[in-house]
Amino acid sequence: MVTDDLVVEVRPKGRPKRFTTRFITPTVRRRRHTPETWLRGGGLSALVFALPAIFVFGWFSWLPIAKSVVMAFQKTNLIVTSWVGFENFHRVLADPVLPIAIRNTMWFALLALIFGFPVPLVAAVLMSEVRRWKGLYSVLAYLPVVMPPVVAVLLWRFFYTPGPRGVFNQLLSYVHLGPVLWLQDKTIVMPALVMEATWAAAGGTIIIYLAALTSVPAELYDAAEVDGASVWGKVWHVTMPHLRGVLFVTFILQILATAQVFNEPYLFTGGGPNNRTLTVLLLIYNYAFGTSLGGRYGEATALSVMLAVVLAILSILYFRLTRRWSTS
Amino acid sequence: MSTTTHPTRTTAVAAPAPVPAPKRRRKAAANDLGTRSAISEVEWRRPAVRRPWRVMHVVLLVLLAVAAIGPLLMLLKFAVTPTQDILRTPLSVFPHGVKWSNVTEAWNRVHISRYFFNSLYAAAGCWVSQVVVATCTGYVLSVLRPRWGKVLNAAILCTLFVPAVVLLVPLYLVVLHPPLIGHSMLNTFWGVWLPAGASAFNVVLMTRFFDNLPREIFEAARVDGAGPFRVFWSMVLPMSKPILGVVSVFAVIASWKDFLWPMLVLRNPNMQPLAVRLPSLQASTDLGVLMAAMAIAALLPVIMFLIFQRTFLNSAGMGGAVKG
Numbered sequence A: 001m002v003t004d005d006l007v008v009e010v011r012p013k014g015r016p017k018r019f020t021t022r023f024i025t026p027t028v029r030r031r032r033h034t035p036e037t038w039l040r041g042g043g044l045s046a047l048v049f050a051l052p053a054i055f056v057f058g059w060f061s062w063l064p065i066a067k068s069v070v071m072a073f074q075k076t077n078l079i080v081t082s083w084v085g086f087e088n089f090h091r092v093l094a095d096p097v098l099p100i101a102i103r104n105t106m107w108f109a110l111l112a113l114i115f116g117f118p119v120p121l122v123a124a125v126l127m128s129e130v131r132r133w134k135g136l137y138s139v140l141a142y143l144p145v146v147m148p149p150v151v152a153v154l155l156w157r158f159f160y161t162p163g164p165r166g167v168f169n170q171l172l173s174y175v176h177l178g179p180v181l182w183l184q185d186k187t188i189v190m191p192a193l194v195m196e197a198t199w200a201a202a203g204g205t206i207i208i209y210l211a212a213l214t215s216v217p218a219e220l221y222d223a224a225e226v227d228g229a230s231v232w233g234k235v236w237h238v239t240m241p242h243l244r245g246v247l248f249v250t251f252i253l254q255i256l257a258t259a260q261v262f263n264e265p266y267l268f269t270g271g272g273p274n275n276r277t278l279t280v281l282l283l284i285y286n287y288a289f290g291t292s293l294g295g296r297y298g299e300a301t302a303l304s305v306m307l308a309v310v311l312a313i314l315s316i317l318y319f320r321l322t323r324r325w326s327t328s
Numbered sequence B: 001m002s003t004t005t006h007p008t009r010t011t012a013v014a015a016p017a018p019v020p021a022p023k024r025r026r027k028a029a030a031n032d033l034g035t036r037s038a039i040s041e042v043e044w045r046r047p048a049v050r051r052p053w054r055v056m057h058v059v060l061l062v063l064l065a066v067a068a069i070g071p072l073l074m075l076l077k078f079a080v081t082p083t084q085d086i087l088r089t090p091l092s093v094f095p096h097g098v099k100w101s102n103v104t105e106a107w108n109r110v111h112i113s114r115y116f117f118n119s120l121y122a123a124a125g126c127w128v129s130q131v132v133v134a135t136c137t138g139y140v141l142s143v144l145r146p147r148w149g150k151v152l153n154a155a156i157l158c159t160l161f162v163p164a165v166v167l168l169v170p171l172y173l174v175v176l177h178p179p180l181i182g183h184s185m186l187n188t189f190w191g192v193w194l195p196a197g198a199s200a201f202n203v204v205l206m207t208r209f210f211d212n213l214p215r216e217i218f219e220a221a222r223v224d225g226a227g228p229f230r231v232f233w234s235m236v237l238p239m240s241k242p243i244l245g246v247v248s249v250f251a252v253i254a255s256w257k258d259f260l261w262p263m264l265v266l267r268n269p270n271m272q273p274l275a276v277r278l279p280s281l282q283a284s285t286d287l288g289v290l291m292a293a294m295a296i297a298a299l300l301p302v303i304m305f306l307i308f309q310r311t312f313l314n315s316a317g318m319g320g321a322v323k324g
Helices: A002-013 A016-023 A035-040 A043-071 A087-094 A097-116 A118-127 A134-146 A149-159 A167-174 A189-213 A218-226 A231-259 A263-268 A280-289 A297-327 B002-014 B021-033 B047-079 B083-088 B101-109 B112-144 B149-161 B164-176 B190-197 B200-211 B215-223 B228-239 B241-257 B260-265 B274-281 B287-307 B309-323
Strands: A074-076 A081-083
Touching: A035 A043, A043 A074, A043 A297, A043 B112, A043 B149, A043 B164, A043 B190, A043 B200, A043 B228, A074 A087, A074 A297, A087 A297, A097 A118, A097 A189, A097 A231, A097 A280, A118 A134, A118 A189, A118 A231, A118 B047, A134 A189, A134 B047, A134 B287, A134 B309, A149 A167, A149 A189, A149 A263, A149 B047, A149 B274, A149 B287, A189 A231, A189 A263, A189 B309, A218 A231, A231 A297, A263 A280, A280 A297, A280 B164, A297 B164, B047 B287, B083 B287, B101 B112, B101 B287, B112 B149, B112 B190, B112 B200, B112 B228, B112 B241, B112 B274, B112 B287, B149 B200, B164 B190, B164 B260, B190 B241, B190 B260, B200 B241, B215 B228, B228 B241, B241 B287, B241 B309, B260 B274, B274 B287, B287 B309
Parallel strands: none
Antiparallel strands: A074 A081
C-alpha cells in the first residue's frame, strides 16, 4: 500500500534527478554515519520496504511466540490475567486424557509413516522412468493435494458409511468382506483416518522426490552401467543413496506434520469413538475453544509449548543422529 | 485400455526394423543433454527391461487415476444425483436420472454463493498480503541490503522453525485483543488476511529469486536516476513474474483450503468461507445438495491446478528443495 502511493507520487513529478543525488552520491562519499547520511543513503526507503514485514511478522509471529511463553505461566479469562507459575503445566500433565492423546498422536504418526512413507517413494521411482505422458502421472498424483481438506474429509466420511451400502463396504463386498464399521470401530478408525490423510498428502511428497530424482548426476548411472549394474542395481545403489538426503528431511517433516494433525480427527470423528482419535492438537483445541471445557487458554498454551519443545528436541536429536549415521 | 496392448506391438516391430527409431533417438538425445533416469535408452530398448516396467507404469497409472480422479468424479456425480440414489446405490451411475436442481439449490437456497464469494474475498486478501510482504521484504533483503537486513532475515527465518501449533492460541488472543489498535479483529477479514502475510517461506522464496537477478541492472538503473521505489516497481516486479506466479497460486490455494484458522476468526456464519461452512451445513442439508456444495468448493482449486499445473508441479518440488 505504502509503496503504491509513493510510486504514484514519484511518477507524475518525473524528476528522477533529485533521486540521483539522493541515492548515488552518498555511496561514493559515505564517511561518517549520522542520521542524515543514513537518510540520504536510502535508509528510509529500505525501512519503508521492510515495514510490511516488520508489522506483519511482529504482530502475527514474534508477538504470539513471545506471548505463548508468557501465557503458559498465566491464567486468563480474557479480562483478568494472573501469574500462576507452573500450575498450567501441572494441570495438563495431570489430565487423564493427555496420555491417551499422546498415544493416539504417536499411533497416527506411526501409521502415517507405514502407509505414507513407502508409497510416494515407490511411486516416484517408478514415475521417473516413465517415457510417455510423464506429465499426466504428476498431475494425477498431485490432484488430491489441491482438494480442500474439508471437502476431502467429508467425502471420505461418506465413503466410510458403516452399513452395507457404504461405498467402501460395497467395494469390499465384491471380494466377500465386510461390512466394516470404519469410523465406529475402535481399532479401525485410526487406520481409516490415516488412509485419507495419506491419500491427501502423498502427491506433494511424490513431486518432491521427482524433483530430487532429476538431480541425480547422469555420470553416476553411466559409471554404474560401465561396471555392469542391472536396472535394479542402479536404482538401489545410485538412486536410493542420492535420495537419502531428501528422505531424511521428508521423514522428519512428515513426523512434525502428523504430530500436529487436526483436520482429520476433528472433521471425521471429533476425537471419538471413546477418545480413540483424540490427538494432542485436538486436545489443545478443546482446552481453548471446546464447547464444554473451552476458555482454558493457559493450559492450551502450556500444552502447545510442551509439544513444540518435544518436537524441537526430536528434530535436533534426529539431525544429530542422522548426521553421525550418514557420515560414517 | 489400448496402452496395455500397444507396448508389446512396438517391441515386436522395433527390434527387427528401425522404423520408430528416429523419434525415440531424438528423445534420447534430449535426455543426454539434461538428466537421465536409472534405465538407459539402450536398456529401455531391451524387451526384458521394457516389458515389466511398462506393465508397472500402466498399473501405476491406473492406480493413480483411480485414487485421484475416482473420488473427484464420484463427488461430481453425487452433486447431480438424488439423495436417495446417493444413499442406496452410491456406486451405480444415475439409476434414477440426474438431479441438476441440487446445484441450483445449493447455490441459491443454502447460500453457497455467499460462502463462495467469502472464500474468494478471503483468498484475494491473503494473496495481496502475502505478495506485498514477500516482494517488499525480498527487495529489502536482497537488493537494498541495509545493515540491519541480517537481523531482519534471521528474525524471519526463526519463525520457520516454530511449529504452527504453538501460535494457534496466542495468535487467536492477539487477533482478539490486538495491541496498539485495541479493536478486535474477530469477525473481520483482516484477522485472516494479515496473519497469512507472515509467511517466512514466501520471503525465503522471494529473496532467493531476487538474489539471482543480475545486480548490474539495478546499478545501471540507479545510475540512470531511478530511485528505490522506481527500481522496485519498474524493474524488480516485472522481472519477478515467475516467482510471483508461484507465490500467488499457492497463496490462493492455501487460503481456499484453510479451515481451522478462518473457523476461529470468522465466527459470524455470514462471513465464513466455504471450507469453514461446509461441516456445519452437513447436519441440516440434504445430502445431494451438500455434495453439490462440496463439488463447488472443490472446483476452483482443481481448475486452477489444471490451468497452472506447471507452476504447481515445478514449485512443489522446489519447495521440497528449499525445505531440504
